[in-house]
Amino acid sequence: MNALALRVGLFRLLACGVCVLWGAGCVRPTLINGGNTGQNPLDGFDGTGGGSNGGAGNSDDDPVNSNGTDDDDSGPTNQLNPFALDVLFTDLHVDPAGWIQAGDDLVAVGTGIGSGVQYFIPSESSPIAKNISNIESFALSGFAVTGKWIVVRNLEGEVFVFNAETETLTAINPEEFAVSTGLASDRPDFRADGDLVAAVMNRDLTTDDSLYKVLSLNGPTPQIVALTQNPPDATDQLNALDSQVAVDGANFQVAAQVNDTIYVYNLALNNAAPIAFDFSEFGGVSNEKPMWLDGIGLMYLGKELSETGDRIIFVARLGIGITSPVPVSPSTLDDFALINGQFGYFAKQSDSDRLLNRQTRSVFGRFIGQMPTVDSDAINNATIGDIRDEGVYGFGQNLAISPNGEYRFLAGGGSEDSADLLQISKDVTWDVFNDPRAADEDDPLLHATDVTTSDNVCAFITGTDRIVGYILLD
Numbered sequence: 001m002n003a004l005a006l007r008v009g010l011f012r013l014l015a016c017g018v019c020v021l022w023g024a025g026c027v028r029p030t031l032i033n034g035g036n037t038g039q040n041p042l043d044g045f046d047g048t049g050g051g052s053n054g055g056a057g058n059s060d061d062d063p064v065n066s067n068g069t070d071d072d073d074s075g076p077t078n079q080l081n082p083f084a085l086d087v088l089f090t091d092l093h094v095d096p097a098g099w100i101q102a103g104d105d106l107v108a109v110g111t112g113i114g115s116g117v118q119y120f121i122p123s124e125s126s127p128i129a130k131n132i133s134n135i136e137s138f139a140l141s142g143f144a145v146t147g148k149w150i151v152v153r154n155l156e157g158e159v160f161v162f163n164a165e166t167e168t169l170t171a172i173n174p175e176e177f178a179v180s181t182g183l184a185s186d187r188p189d190f191r192a193d194g195d196l197v198a199a200v201m202n203r204d205l206t207t208d209d210s211l212y213k214v215l216s217l218n219g220p221t222p223q224i225v226a227l228t229q230n231p232p233d234a235t236d237q238l239n240a241l242d243s244q245v246a247v248d249g250a251n252f253q254v255a256a257q258v259n260d261t262i263y264v265y266n267l268a269l270n271n272a273a274p275i276a277f278d279f280s281e282f283g284g285v286s287n288e289k290p291m292w293l294d295g296i297g298l299m300y301l302g303k304e305l306s307e308t309g310d311r312i313i314f315v316a317r318l319g320i321g322i323t324s325p326v327p328v329s330p331s332t333l334d335d336f337a338l339i340n341g342q343f344g345y346f347a348k349q350s351d352s353d354r355l356l357n358r359q360t361r362s363v364f365g366r367f368i369g370q371m372p373t374v375d376s377d378a379i380n381n382a383t384i385g386d387i388r389d390e391g392v393y394g395f396g397q398n399l400a401i402s403p404n405g406e407y408r409f410l411a412g413g414g415s416e417d418s419a420d421l422l423q424i425s426k427d428v429t430w431d432v433f434n435d436p437r438a439a440d441e442d443d444p445l446l447h448a449t450d451v452t453t454s455d456n457v458c459a460f461i462t463g464t465d466r467i468v469g470y471i472l473l474d
Helices: none
Strands: 087-093 100-103 106-110 117-120 144-146 149-153 159-163 168-171 191-193 196-200 212-216 223-227 243-248 253-258 261-266 275-278 298-305 311-317 322-325 337-339 342-347 360-368 371-377 398-401 408-411 423-425 450-453 457-462 467-472
Touching (some): 087 117, 100 149, 106 144, 106 457, 144 196, 191 243, 196 243, 212 253, 342 398, 398 450, 408 457
Parallel strands (some): 100 450
Antiparallel strands (some): 100 106, 106 117, 144 149, 212 223, 243 253, 253 261, 261 275, 298 311, 408 423, 457 467
């Protein structure tokens, strides 16, 4: 947070909690696809240059890299790991109810072991799985990772903030900042961006009237910002089960949803009232999936169904008052995101947009001018392997966009099957990775069921035993 925001006078310094004693558990990395030898990662994109993991180019004789029999190869060429990235695996198993989140050279994992949430430092030559605490046990899902920080809650809703750089844990006073415990495992307890972490308060524990608060993590210890003006239509019973927040760290803004209205707070304007945006005429606002706030605007899931019975995601340009469905509609209930002017989601305009295993066609783009513009649509993308249900380039259920906008990732979203493939893109072309652990020579590709990324590390879950894998992006 900048100096202006720090001077608003709302921050209260909290006492530092216990230092951490580490648990054991070696994260033994396994290198695949060779090593990045230091060349430009784009060198070898055509399969002729770069290190040993440069792309092999497209060949209709190669079932891994083939564009399929129904494609004339006139479009973008899909390849096998053309960016010379190293893929590694750990011994960490993600609990079936657990999450995985990436930060700045940091990956947190809901393992259910030790403190419940463990972490490792990907850049270390032999990463070790560590516990956040040897005293507390934390919820396996819903936690947030941003920068070097991990924000977790215990089973009572009390919040703890761990600094992986200093290896210290700070216990937040629950009378000032606490969260609800009844959310489904796919709902976040916190929303984080940059130095800010926002949440809906559990007012059974907090002692003031503020529904929404923010943790500022730009100093050695967390500081609390209370959004003192609650939305006018918020009731005393409102909680995280029927409200949600989003945060934009770069612009010091927080969005809070109450019914079909989203209220946007500007943290640099002291106790100013939030600006209300009523979206009741634009599909309403559902809290089934997290909304996103960006300097460009808002992205949210509507309540109303399309004519085909599918859901619609909306984008709103707040400064100019324009709200519209995403460019390719209707959408699905799978992941969507709006990060630093880039957006991604999954579309379902016809039966061909969804495979038998629920992998769905992705759409990515950017805000150019007043409205979102699509730059990657998988509608005509090639089949991976011999048949469509073995996977299609650009199809998935789970997505991630690096904050710097350099990489986009796709993965599956449930139990692994043949089409849950980890895919990577920098533009309109989607690429896959080989998996040397694969016992079936007819299925040599790397599968993943969840993916998360920061600017320097992408992490994912792979295999029926839910092993954590990761890719160093620097």
